[in-house]
Amino acid sequence: MTQTLQLDGATRVLAIVGDPIAQVKSPAGVSASLQQQGRNAILVPSHVSPANLDAYVKGISLAGNLDGIIVTVPHKFAMFAQCSSTSDRARRLGAVNVMRRNADGSWHGDMCDGAGYVAAMREAGCQPEGKRALLVGAGGAGSAIALALLENGVSELAIHDADTSRRDQLIARLSAGFPGQLRIGSNDPSGFAIAINASPTGMQASDPLPIDASKLDGTMFVGDVITAPAVTPLIESARALGCQTVVGGDMFAAVRELMLDFLLAQGPLAR
Known part of the structure; x- marks a missing residue:
């Protein structure tokens, strides 16, 4: 039986950002995984050029229901600078591929690849x-x-x-x-x-x-x-x-599980 996607005003949002973005397969799989776990959340693709990345992060961060960002080519190094805190491995590499909200609304990053x-x-x-x-x-x-x-x-x-x-x-x-x-x-x-x-x-x-x-x-x-x-x-x-x-x-199947563990570790998605 096909599961009906839950999407309403209470839906929590994750974004995946890259340039290009059409090739990514994760939005459907991640959204389905979250909803199978009983979480009202979806992953939405965002096509953003390097020149517009800073403005994109500033703008999207204003959304109170945005809980995380998955990062793909070519933004993994640039998005490191958008994080106020990171894991040790992300800090060692100067790159992130996933970000979640800190309690103060800033971003905490990790690199799971x-x-x-x-x-x-x-x-x-x-x-x-x-x-x-x-x-x-x-x-x-x-x-x-x-x-x-x-x-x-x-x-x-x-x-x-x-x-x-x-x-x-x-x-x-x-x-x-x-x-x-x-x-x-x-x-x-x-x-x-x-x-x-x-x-x-x-x-x-x-x-x-x-x-x-x-x-x-x-x-x-x-x-x-x-x-x-x-x-x-x-x-x-x-x-x-x-x-x-x-x-x-x-x-990506293995990375997806690590990213979901990271995103669900704290914040609204963890509840």
């Missing part, structure tokens, strides 16, 4: 401890995944990003806590047990493969953060070789 991705990896049979990992992409999701891989015991992490400044900043930021474990990588996965694409390369059919698939072998674990298409050409190539894989949908 990395923990969610490693949870999805473990669910798929990959144990990162002691393994060498290649990560392509040093943006918001990539930064969080890098930290989570290191916290979960990879022996070495190589990071590759076309934006070399962003790559170098991430390596420098994380090296303080994990000395000697990080280095500059490339798109060549040779010698790595784990290869993950955390860049947007692969969203368009014309995109090149973010990782050189000719250098993959069936013993490797290959992941991608992209949710549309559901199975990227990189993952198709990896599966053809017999690799264990995680797709963006697997990651």
